[in-house]
Amino acid sequence: MATFSLCNELIFSTADRVGLLTDGADRLLGNGVNVLALRGHEEGGTAVVHVYAEDSRLARRALEELDGETGATPVIVARVPNRPGQLAVITRALSEAGIGITQVYASTFPECDEAVIVLHTANDIRAIDVLERL
DSSP: OOEEEEEEEEEEEEEOOTTHHHHHHHHHHHTTOOEEEEEEEEETTEEEEEEEESOHHHHHHHHTTSSSEEEEEEEEEEEEESSTTHHHHHHHHHHHTTOOEEEEEEEOOTTOSEEEEEEEESOHHHHHHHHTTO
């Protein structure tokens, strides 16, 4: 069965450098943060890291130990059965409701029963309402 939750995702940005992700991972570990999903990229010399953690307040405190900016944004976390077509069902429902998806990332492994899809949408409250009817 699929579940959909509105959660906070942290966004950390700072000047890109070798070892930055290691420093961030060490801070998260040192503060006992369980990271559920993470993605990062470089934009014109700036490192941008998105972190979805079990405890976003604890994760924010850990990342604030680094020299950079830390903010938060709401995301929808979809936990769905790990089988073909789940992403299509979700994206089709949002598209038919006229809700744009501004960012998405997902992860699973063949041996897992569940996949996690993290969505940024144009209207998270309405999107949750649409998705909970699936």
